[in-house]
Amino acid sequence: EVQLVESGGGLVQPGRSLRLSCTASGFTFGDYAMSWVRQAPGKGLEWVGFIRSKAYGGTTEYAASVKGRFTISRDDSKSIAYLQMNSLKTEDTAVYYCTRGRYYYDSWGQGTMVTVSS
């Protein structure tokens, strides 16, 4: 069974940093691109970015709203994807979901809440 478990969320002040982790199990992690999607309270879904598998260069793409502030990385030996979030803004407050896939997302984690507030 595919499982994705996010961790690392919490309350952080504007301008600070936070790193989220996504621990995967139940599939060959290194074979898949991994994406992050977020959902602000009471709002819809927003794509954040993705990282390709090593077979496709392990490169990344980001939404314009986070480009230059957020970085996605992966450790295939540990089956973990990371989302490093710097220079956080109040509008980054959301539940952050780790998902499997680059195009459409066939597996989702339960999400981790990030609150950016002073």
Add this chain to the structure above:
Amino acid sequence: EIVLTQSPGTLSLSPGERATLSCRASQSVSSSYLAWYQQKPGQAPRLLIYGASSRATGIPDRFSGSGSGTDFTLTISRLEPEDFAVYYCQQYGSSPTFGQGTKVEIK
């Protein structure tokens, strides 16, 4: 950026009825790169349809997707109690974007 507009915002129906949800794109979605998700309160979204019309693993056949270009439809042939939820479309032909969602509520 491709903007997806879903209609209606809310659909009030009874169990057993047919639900038809629309997703319109601001420009053509290449290769029918269109997916649909279901989200229930407090839960993560679940993939229903990809490639505009292919059902994801384990999705009942009462869910079907159709459309191409700029107009796409999700149809639930007969609503079951567990189908009342919010539904999102998503395009992945270019930088991924989601529609704002359609809530299917019990009438």
